[in-house]
Amino acid sequence: MVLPPPNPTGLPFEDIRDLLTRMPGPDESAVAEVRARDAELTKPAGALGRLEDIVEWVAAWSGNGKPRVDRPLVAIFATAHGVTAQGVSAFPDAVNRQMLENFAAGGAAVNQLCIANDIGLKVFDLAIEVPTPDITTADALDEPGCAATIAFGMEAIVGADLLCLGEMGIGNTTVAAAVYHGLYGGEARDWVGPGTGVDAEGLKRKADVVARAVARAGGSGLDPLEVLRRVGGREIAAVAGAILAARLQRIPVLLDGYVVTAAAAVLHALDPASLDHCLAAHRSAEPAHGRVLERIGKRPLLDLGMRLGEGSGAALACGIVRNALAVHQGMATFEQAAVSRG
Template sequence: MAPQPHGPTGLPFDDIRSLLTSMPGPDEAALAAVRMREADLTKPAGSLGRLEQIVEWVAAWSANAKPRVDRPLVAIFATSHGVTRNQVSAFPDSVNRQMLENFAAGGAAINQICVANDIGLKVFDLAIDVPTPDIATDDAFDEAGCAATIAFGMEAIVGADLLCLGEMGIGNTTVASAVLNGLYGGSAEDWVGPGTGVDKAGLARKTETVRQAVARHEGHLGDPLEVLRRLGGREIAALAGAIMAARLQRIPVLLDGFVVSAAAAVLHRLDPTSLDHCLAAHVSAEPAHAEVLRRIGKAPLLDLGMRLGEASGAALACGIVKNALAIHQGMATFEQAGVSGKVAGPH
């Protein structure tokens, strides 16, 4: 369990925009080497479908012609939200602290997935006992606070070679819905879903809260960073920073569910290439998640009807990535196995 430090001071928004334009691209040499080996493995070309694409993705974004995942990390950013005073969630704010204690004790679902798949786990407490302001009546951050939280997320992922991003915080699907409504427009109903399982009345309150929040900030929503600052939460800002830092450190990223995708969408609106090093681990049961993935151009690896958060879908998808790499590295070539290759056609 990692507590929130008192720093760093953060980056001005203009510096964040500039940083996004200078992100490294894929390593073409590593990609070519993987494709050459793939073509010579003892199987029909393309027969492993997306597993082959996953290997190429890891190679290209880790800059490794012999791609491996030895130090996968689940990073969960946890915080609380003043918007819960509007009764938008099925659970009380006290669950936030209780779930941090559950993570630390090894009792959460994500703990079991990490153990089963040999994945490291870090949980970051983003001032969980101090809720952000209610976005229906106030800005979530000032610019300095938002930039500092993005910077914190950038510093939180040292030592990983595959990053599985997740979150926890009562009320954060409300905040994520507001961010997405601010980024993409439409009505609040387009983006609001049941989250942790609110009833019909709770869903109506949640929808009205998002409507009020977005309307309050109308005129300031053309800039994705302003959308994040005004309508977001600490976990969404930190997740955006972690995604950026992973690109700079050449760490492939698995995006978890609806809230993580909202953070990714902020970056995608700033620069559509900013998520090229990311895969969508799964599509959650939150109704608008599939639409978010469509807009950021990500086809999910899994569809299990999950809506837990905690990076649970990303951690499960990590197992698929590991299997894809093991197949690629461990299979024999046609020559090694003494297996006849594909017969050439007549000339």
């Protein structure tokens, strides 16, 4: 189902910064309970590697010493970008509406992954018929609009106990690259990749567009929320809101690929601890994604050469999370199985 965004009043940037100061920390008692059970399970200590870490992560951020995921949700935020007028994408803007219809009809890749992994799916249309301005000539959003869109994302995750974040919007790898360039500096070409499949000439054009957009916005090193509103997009702002709301509501988060990580990077630049409840689902084939994950301190669960977006990597990683929890919950203890500890 494709849904309109929620309709909150919006939060000024200072209120968003205040929320970051009130983020809960991990529930250490829940982690201790998980570790105590893990020590009794019929396996050598640490034998399940990152699966054991995942169980502790869910416990820490859900606040449950017997962690479960019963209501996982893939939330996709979709919008349009005026920067596509610069020829930065291999696909036309008409694909935005066509893909929304495809999601609604159940025909997209993420629909199949959600079915296979028993995950709920919500797709939010963030004014897809009204592209943000071309970021080489104007700011993507004003402060009230950006804050309101962050608030949209905060209201979109009701009912989930594991949040898998995705996006869709032609041109948004260019916008994400501009966010990274604005946050981290360097050369524009450091952050630009092929996206949906542009050729070498298109790659040069994207790098030039990103350089011009960030220069127009005031260059690198701006306040992270200013980077977001000046060169970002509605889907990136909404994802940032969803990440923040998930933290406040103690919902663990799986970050999808290159574009979703741009929202995470904005929050990380404001406060590195703001992403402690998040795992990186996968490393995208977009060349800069791995470097960004290193900057925000996230080791991806998967590396499958994917570059689709729409929450596809997060949906796959959700299956790994559920498998980790099933093993922890279902394994016998040494005592139950009458197995010697050696």
